Amino acid sequence: MKKSPSVLVIGGGSTGTGIARDLAMRGLDVTLVEKGNLTHGTTGRMHGLLHSGGRYAVSDQPSAKECIEENRVLRRIAGHCVEMTGGLFVQRPEDSDEYFEKKLEGCRECGIPAEVLSAEEAREIEPYLAKDIKRAIKVPDGAVDPFRLCVANAASAVEHGARIETHSEVTDVLVEDGEVVGVEVTHQTGTGPYVHGEPGEVEEIRADYVVNATGAWAGQIGDLAGVDVEVRPSKGVMTIMNTRQVDTVVNRCRPKGDADIIVPHETTCILGTTDEEVEDPEDYPEEGWEVDLMIETLSELVPMLAEARTIRSFWGVRPLYEPPGTGTEDPTDITREFFLLDHDDRDDLPGMTSIVGGKLTTYRMMAEQISDHVCEKLDVEAECRTADVPLPGSEDFTVLRDYMDDFGLRSPIGRRSAQRLGSRADEVLNSVDPNPVVCECEAVTRAEIQDSLDTAGTELNSVRIQTRASMGNCQGAICCHRMANELAPEYDEETIRASLDDLYQERWKGERHAMWGTQLSQTALKHMLHATTMNRDEDPAAADADIDFAAFDDGGASEGDASGVASGGAVADGGRERTDRAGDDALGGADGDN
Amino acid sequence: MAITDDVLVIGGGIAACTAALSAAETGARVRLLAHKKSTLRQASGLVDVLGYAGGDGPLSDPSAGLDALPEGHPYHVVGEDGVRAGLRIFDEAVGDAYRGGHTDSNALVMTHGGAVKPTARYPESVAPGLASSSGDMLLVGFAGLTDFDAPVAADHLTAAGVPFSARGVTVEFPKRFRADAKVTRFAKALDRDEEVDGGTVRSVVADTVAEKLDGESRVGFPAMLGDDHDEDVRAELSDRLGVPVFEVPTGPPSLLGLKLEDMLFDALDEAGVRISAGNPAVDFEAEDGRVETVIVDQKSRPTPYSADQVVLATGGLVGKGLDSDRESVTEPVFGCHVPHPEDRYDWSEPEAFGDHAFARFGVVPDAELRPTDEDGEPHFENLRAAGGVVGGADVAREKSASGVSLATGAVAGRLAGEEATR
Structure with a gap:
């Protein structure tokens, strides 16, 4: 039997997993390596907008056309990752009429359905829009869950025989006789089926072809191969609100600028963003003024945001690219198109192509084009099928069943689970009994956590991104340790404790950008629960020193009767009828005050 | 005509209950103004006094750690006598339902995560x-x-x-x-x-x-x-x-915490403390440097409560006795001075269990537990503070939350009662 050609894909974001799926479906022998977990780079740090293309309809029409095309494809193949919220481009009185007309015209030129709404009509859809807005253009924007999308692509790739290695950083690109023949990876810690190496172990992976799909990190891989890849990483802040102040994507209708979009995402809204070039995609300042800018500027569109509660902020790095010599000064002017850089054509280095630029909405199209390119190089004739075959979870999922009855779940829990799991809901929810809620804010049950552990290993941050557990208002105050408990009995207590500490610290990082007002109160509660109640900050099990247990109160066992307490005052537990405590059930992760 | 008492305690948690009981012991006529259910439902029901100080711990003897606490800590204001007074009032209020009073030593109790922690009093069932x-x-x-x-x-x-x-x-x-x-x-x-x-x-x-x-x-x-x-x-x-x-003991909803709340309110009844519950204190009137009345928002109708002495025990950030926005931290009822770093990014540390400034936020008490202004002068002659609203203690790291509430409550309540009945 003829061995199929082998391809090594570097990068476990949407593009990399999309390529792995595409090539695996075409029958190639695919290995994907990622230095962190899936979505570790830019994919896990975006605002979740499924572009209609409207944002680029004036400035970048080729991108706009790709967006609307792929917007339709993703609705078809990734239904369980997409929420079609619709989008508005809102014009304020100070925004130019000319630009509004250009936007409308641009949408129509690109085939993006666009409808002009009066201020009243727009406020009918989004009642919290500012009273003085002028009008709006309605477009088919949506929200996409990048985590779920990426994980589904990886799962599909594996189903088609791909090997996926997370926590495996490429530490060298192997060049022999002037040709790329593979990479050297150094395995790091991490568990789960996508981790096979031992920490510190160095492995050479040889392949007939190498694809560099590392986005903002493409320049670093280029350096290892001795070629220049001129990515221009650009950072942007995203601020997460505690609830959905809007249910539609709300864009500001003006040429360009920071803080001009609000994306409803699951139980939250995400405010975005800024666009500022950075030197290093992993080391750049994350500053409070950026958060302030989001709140202040976007409250011009939705005034209630000024007083609303944010639960955290995070930053992402766009993998912008422009051909050498373009010399654009302002990163907002750099094209959002994607580019295939065949290093044979460009640098006389055969065996490797980099893919740079682009955006999540067009990940599949990018994957298709590079897969076509790779197949051509390897002389493989196979059709791309990724636009037609639904992702795992999105197969034949036309009707949301009533999970309340089927699984004994209260209807909002069943609905949320079913939305996240898509066509896998039956299989997953049937797998665990009893199936209690673990994360109350996001209504995530044990079954979903357990299902995600199949690919997450002990990495609770991976459980988090797959299920949304710990991503709600309380930021894990109530559920972090419960999630960790779900690792038992498979993993030992020490491992469970370490996983909990990792997740807790990761949550803290983003929470620090939201620590004022009600969220600071929430944070203080979280600190009390984990430090005061659970003593996790001074856990004697983690400390080096031995405790002299005999020096502590043994309950009076050594002195006989322990009832040395003064009597008088109230009768202990005197049987007074208490009010029913059913009301306490409302006390969940969410602070009761929202 | 305003409702008039000797001592008005604002708050509904351990500190407020202790202050009210302590004031009642002096013979004063005491009223407790509680807004919502207290944060006790979120607490484990254990009564920590001091478990860690100055890098040492777990401490088997809480009093051994007092000297190591930083300057301005509320335990330094009330002294060891204050700590003992708080525990005495607590022990009398809960009777046999709590244990630990037979010794000065801390016990080590396991928590629901499995870690053990030092605590001074624990429910009988524990x-x-x-x-x-x-x-x-x-x-x-x-x-x-x-x-x-x-x-x-x-x-x-x-x-x-x-x-x-x-x-x-x-x-x-x-x-x-x-x-x-x-x-x-x-x-x-x-x-x-x-x-x-x-x-x-x-x-x-x-x-x-x-x-x-x-x-x-x-x-x-x-x-x-x-x-x-x-x-x-x-x-x-x-x-x-x-x-x-x-x-x-577990986290919220904590049945042990709720039971403790019930016991404390039973003790208030027994001590003859009047309780007005369900409405927030929102404003006040002052004259000649004294708080004259506290205004309660009774279903949007402002209702004045007068008292000779007032104890503020509205809690810290969790209980919303402290409020904040992107620029500042405030005490919302009386506008007492709450020192804090200017840049909100200095309110917390990058490490989740770091030495967070926010954990020590609160009003700055004088020797009589009166909140002071930026110049160190009491805001009001007859306003004292107790519990989480008082700054200077990182109760989470010290494992001192209940103890600080008991000690400051006992001392603030006693001083208020003595002043009012003099």
Whole structure:
């Protein structure tokens, strides 16, 4: 039997997993390596907008056309990752009429359905829009869950025989006789089926072809191969609100600028963003003024945001690219198109192509084009099928069943689970009994956590991104340790404790950008629960020193009767009828005050 | 005509209750103004006094750590006598329902995560399970309750080097509830001893656990063993198992915290403290440097409460006795000075369990626990503060939350009562 050609894909974001799926479906022998977990780079740090293309309809029409095309494809193949919220481009009185007309015209030129709404009509859809807005253009924007999308692509790739290695950083690109023949990876810690190496172990992976799909990190891989890849990483802040102040994507209708979009995402809204070039995609300042800018500027569109509660902020790095010599000064002017850089054509280095630029909405199209390119190089004739075959979870999922009855779940829990799991809901929810809620804010049950552990290993941050557990208002105050408990009995207590500490610290990082007002109160509660109640900050099990247990109160066992307490005052537990405590059930992760 | 009392205590938690009880001891006519349910429902029900100080701990003797606390700590203001006064009032208020008063030493108690922590007073139902007492331990968790994983907790205890063997088992609760059922629903089933296949809830739980018991001399459950009839539940389970049964304190909704709240309010009734509950204090009127009336928002109708002396015990950030926005931290009722770093990014540290400034936010008390302004002068001659609203203590790291509330409550209440009745 003829061995199929082998391809090594570097990068476990949407593009990399999309390529792995595409090539695996075409029958190639695919290995994907990622230095962190899936979505570790830019994919896990975006605002979740499924572009209609409207944002680029004036400035970048080729991108706009790709967006609307792929917007339709993703609705078809990734239904369980997409929420079609619709989008508005809102014009304020100070925004130019000319630009509004250009936007409308641009949408129509690109085939993006666009409808002009009066201020009243727009406020009918989004009642919290500012009273003085002028009008709006309605477009088919949506929200996409990048985590779920990426994980589904990886799962599909594996189903088609791909090997996926997370926590495996490429530490060298192997060049022999002037040709790329593979990479050297150094395995790091991490568990789960996508981790096979031992920490510190160095492995050479040889392949007939190498694809560099590392986005903002493409320049670093280029350096290892001795070629220049001129990515221009650009950072942007995203601020997460505690609830959905809007249910539609709300864009500001003006040429360009920071803080001009609000994306409803699951139980939250995400405010975005800024666009500022950075030197290093992993080391750049994350500053409070950026958060302030989001709140202040976007409250011009939705005034209630000024007083609303944010639960955290995070930053992402766009993998912008422009051909050498373009010399654009302002990163907002750099094209959002994607580019295939065949290093044979460009640098006389055969065996490797980099893919740079682009955006999540067009990940599949990018994957298709590079897969076509790779197949051509390897002389493989196979059709791309990724636009037609639904992702795992999105197969034949036309009707949301009533999970309340089927699984004994209260209807909002069943609905949320079913939305996240898509066509896998039956299989997953049937797998665990009893199936209690673990994360109350996001209504995530044990079954979903357990299902995600199949690919997450002990990495609770991976459980988090797959299920949304710990991503709600309380930021894990109530559920972090419960999630960790779900690792038992498979993993030992020490491992469970370490996983909990990792997740807790990761949550803290983003929470620090939201620590004022009600969220600071929430944070203080979280600190009390984990430090005061659970003593996790001074856990004697983690400390080096031995405790002299005999020096502590043994309950009076050594002195006989322990009832040395003064009597008088109230009768202990005197049987007074208490009010029913059913009301306490409302006390969940969410602070009761929202 | 305003409602008039000698001492008005604003708040509904441990500090407020203690201040009211302490003031009542002086013979003053006392009123407690409580807004909402206190944060006790989120607390474990343990009464920590001081477990860590100056890098040392766990401390077996809380008083040994007092000197190591930083300058401005509320314990330095009230002194060891203040700490003892707070504990005395607490012990008298709760009677036999709490243990630990027979000694000055801390006990080590396991928490629902499995870590042990030093604490000064603990509910009677927790007593048989001390990590600082001997006796092999079986921990029991229920498959439907995610907060407490008994095998993990037992291994965690073992990792801390406890002087006994600990083992955990997970069993099915004999009754099935919905996916989002809280611990309160389990407690109710035990309270009522509901009928289930094979008997009643209590008997079936006991039979199930008896099969797992392998020579251990005590058995622990998460704190869910009944609510109204908790003593009966525990007694019956102990009886059927033939060994003492204990509870492991948990997070919210914490039945032990709720029971403590009930006990404190019973003690207030007994002491003749008047209670006005359900409405927030929102404003005040002052004259000649004295608070004359506190304005309560009674369903949007401002209602004045007059008193000779006022104790502010509205809590810290969690209880919303402190408020903040992107620029500043404030005490919302009287506008007392709350020092804080200018840049909000200095309010916390990058490490989750770092030395956070926010943990020490609060008003700055003078020697009589009166909140002071930026110049160190009392805002008002007759306004004192107690509990979480007082700054200077990192109660989470020190394991001193209840102790600070008790001590400052006892001293603020006594001083207010003495002034008012002089």
